[in-house]
Amino acid sequence: MNNENEFLNWSDSFVAQENEFVVLPEGEYQFTVTGFERKNYDGNSDKIPNGTPYAELSLEFTGNEGKTTVTERLYLLKRLSWKLTEFFGSIGQNPVNGQAFNPNWNTVLGSSGKAELVINSYKNKDGQDRQNNRVKKFLKPENVQQTQPVQQAVPTQAQQTQQPQQTNSWNGAF
Template sequence: MGFEQMGTDMGAELAWDDTIEKENEFILLPEGEYAFRVASFERSRYPGSDKIGPCNQAKIVLEVESPEGVASIRHNLFLHSKCEGLLCAFFRGIGQKKHGEKLKMDWNKVMGSIGRAKIGIRIYDGKKFNEVKQFIYPDEETTQPTTFKPGSF
């Protein structure tokens, strides 16, 4: 099932005394390039750090389909001038921004957006999890590196 056909499964409400059994299954994807869908978006506030001052923060969850099931990847975007390039990369990755053009960020169109990203593995506190390494821009062709061969043109 591609993300273009993926529905929005709202699930069902559980009663306080219902029986449950389905456990949360964490899926760790191997490093690589994957199609994703923005599954959720939450507006938040970042308190600041040594690198970035206090600012608005977008907490995004990307869903990636895999043979093991749907993997969820959390990705934070900081609305700060030091992170403007990362914001541009995200909006280019979901097809809202074109190279060299200005864009007024339209967060209302983020939910359900699809794109591609290079996903890596990060280890934190001894646990492995996936992270976005780079968004892939749909408005640019992916070119394979060429190998130089002396005497051939």
């Protein structure tokens, strides 16, 4: 649980710190998931239906300039399955394209992966120009190769013995 919103009492001490907001240059960076909350969208958007479940992730990136945290939302919508596939592939859960995948949400917090960051320019509520980082794409680890089952024309005697098959069924639950 995140303690950043914990109240201080008037007589409490606190750890002194400066607000060092860092914008990293565009590029590929390793990240660690430092926060994960299950939420439901409660907004007014033409793109996201009200009530859509989503995962709000805090991703910590480190570069030569320092550390930055990017908040990323993973909406649980069928049309955005590609983004879920990217994210879970980047943290090593390895979904296979075209096959049902049941993600392990319990291992998301603390997991690491790689993503491409871009710089996002925007105006704040006071009309001032600001910049922050945004995830453009989650990247697969270099050492992971997706393999498809190889079919042989003539099965060997060992292959003819029936082995129980395990399947992952998609039940829509996250």
